[in-house]
Amino acid sequence: MDPDEVEFLGEKQYVTIIPTFNSGVIHLISGDVGPFRASLPVRTPLWMAINLKQQQKCKIQQPDWMDVERLESIREDEKLSRTFTKMPNEHYMVIAKLLLGCASDDIPRADEIRTIIKDIWDIRMSKIRSSVDALVKNAGSYAAVDNLTVMEINSIRPILPHALDQLHRIKASRKRPGTQSLGTTTFVSSSNNRSSFPSTSFIS
Amino acid sequence: MNIDIDINFSDNLEASVDEDDEIQLTPAEAIALMEEAWINEKFAPEILPHKLELVECLLGQISYMEDNLRSLNSTDFKKIIHQLEVDRLRFLISSYLRTRLEKIETYVMPILDEENERIQQGVELYLTKQELKFAKDFAEDLQHHFDNITTTRLPREEWNQECVKPNIHSFVFLKSKEEVEGIVIDDGNDEDGDLVDLNRGSQMIISYKSVANLVKNGDVHLI
Structure with missing residues (x-):
């Protein structure tokens, strides 16, 4: 999946903004938002908050978890834990990227926050890489991926599913009686059987 | 206003x-x-x-x-x-x-074959009317095209058997919306594989074949 599409999903999350204008309720298809009173906080979807921010019609309040102390403790937990800890938000990376991108003037200590979130991401990515390595070496047929966020899952796609697909093919050809014993020979054998059409390395 | x-x-x-x-x-x-x-x-x-x-x-x-x-x-x-x-x-x-x-x-050929089977069995169809029409037109054009360009090189029976099929064993990520017990792990052979249970909200990478029904009935969704 395109990272932009993951972002699209994340933009549905609600954030709190402080509008600089007055307006009644906006009746969106996805639900009502507002009313807006200047300097009174109100919850809006992220995509709307970003649009209003770009028009300089609001300030965006950072989510509770986007705070240096809170993130530092998350980073320590992530370092100490062998498994993946639960992130404060399913789309933490998307939200952080978007808010720090367009509203860094509204967020105190934005640079520190950016660094810590990058650290957390890096720690988790290195865990992901070693888990993938272990999974493929053990030729696993399934694995739990609890607490991984969509963006993280997307970062190991397509390589992990494809690797497991190939393993699956090798296992299948090994176990099925009457076929060649090793997966690596399937291409050769299939082109022998159907000599006129060598480009059939599709799944058959 | x-x-x-x-x-x-x-x-x-x-x-x-x-x-x-x-x-x-x-x-x-x-x-x-x-x-x-x-x-x-x-x-x-x-x-x-x-x-x-x-x-x-x-x-x-x-x-x-x-x-x-x-x-x-x-x-x-x-x-x-x-x-x-x-x-x-x-x-x-x-x-x-x-x-x-x-x-x-x-996957036009396998999709049409499966859809025809569903029509004959009178079960719920997967394609909408327009999609079915599109699939039929597309298959016809493809047939026509192959007949025109490959007659000299490839007998019709040959390419008819070589259509692309989806790999239903391919691995997918899923998130469970319900408690699901006893998913049979698709291990590459036809014998019964191991069983695995899903808790609500748990996430997993697994062969699509094991969970195809759960995706269709909405117990799990892919991520």
Whole structure:
């Protein structure tokens, strides 16, 4: 999946903004938002908050978890834990990227926050890489991926599913009686059987 | 000028969502289901049962909203916000429909065969009427094309057997919406593999074949 599409999903999350204008309720298809009173906080979807921010019609309040102390403790937990800890938000990376991108003037200590979130991401990515390595070496047929966020899952796609697909093919050809014993020979054998059409390395 | 756009949601939706089950959805729930259908369709190797009711319901909401927007002054910031939301929904729906068309083009023969089987058995169809027509036309054109270019090189029986099939064993990520017990792990052979249980909210990477039914009945969704 395109990272932009993951972002699209994340933009549905609600954030709190402080509008600089007055307006009644906006009746969106996805639900009502507002009313807006200047300097009174109100919850809006992220995509709307970003649009209003770009028009300089609001300030965006950072989510509770986007705070240096809170993130530092998350980073320590992530370092100490062998498994993946639960992130404060399913789309933490998307939200952080978007808010720090367009509203860094509204967020105190934005640079520190950016660094810590990058650290957390890096720690988790290195865990992901070693888990993938272990999974493929053990030729696993399934694995739990609890607490991984969509963006993280997307970062190991397509390589992990494809690797497991190939393993699956090798296992299948090994176990099925009457076929060649090793997966690596399937291409050769299939082109022998159907000599006129060598480009059939599709799944058959 | 009227800037409050009010939509009577419940009336609209009740009529368009599955009449037998009388499911009542708020528009927000309909959008969430559409997003889920979009992601499922994106990652499932085979084509999934269509969601025509959902698509039509959301398209109805969009055109209702667009009618309303016409009366708004184009400098009104509310119009920009509404337009943005409409564009997001349009993207969602067209990406979903395009994914299905792409699958139909790639796997046209197996999809038509399976659909014909469903028609004969009288079970629920996976394609909408328009999609079925598109698939048939596409298959015909393809046939015609191959007949024209390959007669000298390739006998018809040869390429007819070599059509591309979806790899239903391919691995997918899923998130469980319900407790599910005893999923049989597809281990590459036909014997019964290990069993695995899913807790609500748990996530897993697994062969699509093991969970195809759960994706279709909505117990799990792909991520």
